[in-house]
Amino acid sequence: MNENKKGTRHRYRILAAVLALSIAGEAYAQILPSSYALASGNQPAAAAVKAALTNGPQDAKELEAFLDAFFAQDAVKQKAGAAAISVVRDGKVLVSKGYGVVDQTSKAQVDDSQTIFRVASVSKVFTVAAAMQLVEQGKISLQDNVEKYLDGYKIKNPFGKPVTVEQLLTHTTGFESTQPSDASYVFDPSVKPVSLKDSIFDAFPSVIREPGSSYMYDNFATRLLGYIVQQASGESFGSYIEEHITKPLGMTSSSFTLNAELAERMAISYDPGNNAIPSYNLSPREWPEGSMISTASDMALFMKAFLNGGRSADGKAILSPESVKAMSTYHVSIHPEFPDMTYGFESPIEPSQTHSEKVISKGGDIIGFSSLLWMLPDRKTGVFLTYNANSDLRNDLFTAFMDHYYDNGKKPYEQAGFKPQSKAELAKFEGLYSDLRVKFLTKVEATGDGTLTVSDVSSRNQLKQVGDLLFVDEAGKPLAFKKDANGRITDLKYLNLFSYAVKLQEVQGSYPDIAVDHPYASYIFALKSLAILKDDPAKPFEPQKSVTRGAFVQTFNALWGIQPSANPSSFTDIDNSEYRGDIQAAHESGLLLGMGDGLFEPERPIRREEAALVAFRLLAGNEIRLPVTTAILVPGTSDWAVEAVSSAVSWKLHGPEVTQSNGMVDFGSQRDLNKQELAAFLFTMLLPAE
Structure with a gap:
């Protein structure tokens, strides 16, 4: 413990992924494609084009020019050396393209259909889709007590309510927070991974909050859901996904298992010192919550089918329209304007940048890779981005994309006629709130009529009240509170979009x-x-x-x-x-x-x-x-x-x-x-x- 301090600047893998999600910090710098803008010489024409863009991307050439300009920026290139993106609308692939090089040695260009990326937690969408298929078949019920699938195992749960399958989908189980250890990442090929079953029962978390009472992004919940898919179907998890989702859609370069052929095509990631991160496997080898690998063009096939009521272009149905609707509808929200989870998707990565469009989103982070899948169901539009780095590039693209195509001038969160409360009335919000995933504390102080000061480990912000339980900060980011049946403030959600923070009681x-x-x-x-x-x-x-x-x-x-x-x-x-x-x-x-x-x-x-x-x-x-x-x-x-x-x-x-x-x-x-x-x-x- 005390022999030396070498390597103390190393970002320890054990917490890197969860901290990336849990410490949102200051507003991300906005990167806009400065080399691509509307011509200013013909104002009426420019206005017409701008009006057309508020309906989303429609012209493939215009979209490609926008993306080319975005990825040509030096600031973008510094955040990822290899990236791939696909955009679909109305059943068509508008763009599927790679940017950058697969590795710094060969300088081979990224190919949207050949270059493999780890999509990390975007995997969860596929695990939920598999569970919804089994719900359609009557093999799983959303209201099932999960113990039904655990062969007699009893969860430590002091509450009178069982944990249900639906709560696994919405991350409202009440499980204590658990994170994967370094042993989950296998760099030595001679190490034998544990089985999916053993990985669950060797570290099964206790229920420490009433099931259904609060939202906390939970990798274990999705791993358990994958195990239930395996139990209910009688097929191994990875085989089930292949036979019932990826193969029917023609996703030939997608898998939850990294085999030799796919590994050869994977983009190389680099650490902060610009050293190539060695190839690694996972233990268990298939993570229902995050081991999927894929290409941009494969993900376009999934987006097209999902936005087409669960049916592929050649008529193969992977989901019913009812299941697609359930996966597209927010079932848990701390506030109507600040949602938490659908079945499989979560709130937009930048909630204040949606321009009042309905957006469902799923981001992913794993060592050396980050991804983002977002869809606008009402617009039949989907975007998938993946790249070989752990950075906030996806936030930049989401903001630039939504600003470019959906800027209708509407301001989010403003409630007409709302009168902010006095400082004395706001005192009910004051106190310390502990994040449910990583127990960092947020301090809330009432500092004036209709204003709060909120401090956390990364920032100190001033917020103004725009609704009874809703506030926005200087950057337009929302903060919402939750109250119980007695009107007592119990939780908040702010910069960490992936968990509530519970108010500490004396x-x-x-x-x-x-x-x-x-x-x-x-x-x-x-x-x-x-x-x-x-x-x-x-x-x-x-x-x-x-x-x-x-x-x-x-x-x-x-x-x-x-x-x-x-x-x-x-x-x-x-x-x-x-x-x-x-x-x-x-x-x-x-x-x-x-x-x-x-x-x-x-x-x-x-x-x-x-x-x-x-x-x-x-x-x-x-x-x-x-x-x-x-x-x-x-x-x-x-x-x-x-x-x-x-x-x-x-x-x-x-x-x-x-x-x-x-x-x-x-x-x-x-x-x-x-x-x-x-x-x-x-x-x-x-x-x-x-």
């Missing part, structure tokens, strides 16, 4: 030895309300008891949704430890290294500088916070921990135990971390940066 008197005025009470009670602390509230908390290295890793992992690893141990002294799986998972993620000589010492108390290093690797390694080395530390911090401890001080990851005198900060680097300090350390990691 938890007092949880432990007999922690009074309300205890100096660490706020930290301890907050972590208890977040279900991070597992201590029995009826028993003493023992706030000054030292925390072992193993116990620290387990609690740290719980905070970030890192699941225990079932892989063989990397350390010789953890096999008999109750924390073995947590230690192994954190090691696989690069968060800890051990003590050397194959040892970890799980039962030794963890020093404060060791804890700081683990936090630094996660926060700086995932670019959540920038390293800060300006704090002047009193002597005693180990050389390998100076940057981490200095950053922890600057980030204020501590409670009142850290003192300052004569311009020097005493972090207590060599002291053992105790339980009350652990509570302060973990809770302050989640707070908005000042």
Whole structure:
């Protein structure tokens, strides 16, 4: 854990994908095709063309010119070296085209029909389509308790409501957040992937919220849905998709399994240092939530069929019109103007840029690749973009495309005649809200009549009220609140489009030895309300008891949704430890290294500088916070921990135990971390940066 800090700038795979979704940050810079614009010389003609464009793309040549100009920009080229796009309308492919080169060595051009990309979570659309086929056949019911398909397995669910198949489709199961570990990515071809079944039952999450009560994007829910497809159909998941969806549509370059022939055609991705990312497989080999590979031209075939009531051009039906409608209709919305999920699709990637058009969307991120599929069902129009990088290029294209083709002058979210509430009335929204996926905290303050200030880990924004529970920020991005039957504010949804954030409620008197005025009470009670602390509230908390290295890793992992690893141990002294799986998972993620000589010492108390290093690797390694080395530390911090401890001080990851005198900060680097300090350390990691 403490032997060196090499590689702390590495973006750890364990959280990269979920953080990309959960930390939306500031408004994305808008990239517009500056070299393609309406001619200004003939104003009446230009106005006529502009009016025609508000009905969407119609002319293939005009669309291709727009896309060529967009992808010719240097800013776009810097975000991805290889990209492919297809656009369909009214049953026709208007454009299907590649941009850039497959790899930097051969310089071969991207081919829309031959170049393979990982489409990541766009896979979920196909998994849901498979489930809807089985619903049509009566083999699955949307209201089925999912335990019906689990061969006797009972889900840990303290609520009176079961988890249903429909809730898997809408990501409203109430499951605790789980993220794939590094072991899910297989770079060594000799490693045998686990089965889909084992991957589910080895780490089945508990239900921690009432099923159906809140929305949280959930990869496990779709993996479980894929397993139910397998159970109900009697076919392996991948075979089912091939036989009943991709093959009937003629999608010959699409699969949930990466075979040798498809791997040869895959675009190469590069890391920030411009090194080629090695080819990898997945464990299990088929992820219902994200292992699909495809081409732009194949995806055009799917979009055409979907927008044609589920029927391909040659008459093959993969879905009924009723299923297509169900997949195109939002079933969960925190606010009518700020939707969450259909069956398989989610809210637009830039909700404020839809120009009041109905848009269903599905984005995807996996190591080295990002994609976006969006459709306008009422316009019979669909767009698919995929590229060999993890960047916000898709947001740029979505904004440019919607502005170019659907700019009708309408302003979203404005409600005519609405009178904003007073500052006193807005006080009901104030408080801290914890994201359900990654427990970062959002702070809401009423700062004036009809105005809120909202701070999170990445930004601080001013918002104005435009509806009873609806606000917009300076960039036009919406924030919506949810209230319960008693009118109490319970949740919000803002920059993270993929999860609600639940309002923290005061938890007092949880432990007999922690009074309300205890100096660490706020930290301890907050972590208890977040279900991070597992201590029995009826028993003493023992706030000054030292925390072992193993116990620290387990609690740290719980905070970030890192699941225990079932892989063989990397350390010789953890096999008999109750924390073995947590230690192994954190090691696989690069968060800890051990003590050397194959040892970890799980039962030794963890020093404060060791804890700081683990936090630094996660926060700086995932670019959540920038390293800060300006704090002047009193002597005693180990050389390998100076940057981490200095950053922890600057980030204020501590409670009142850290003192300052004569311009020097005493972090207590060599002291053992105790339980009350652990509570302060973990809770302050989640707070908005000042």
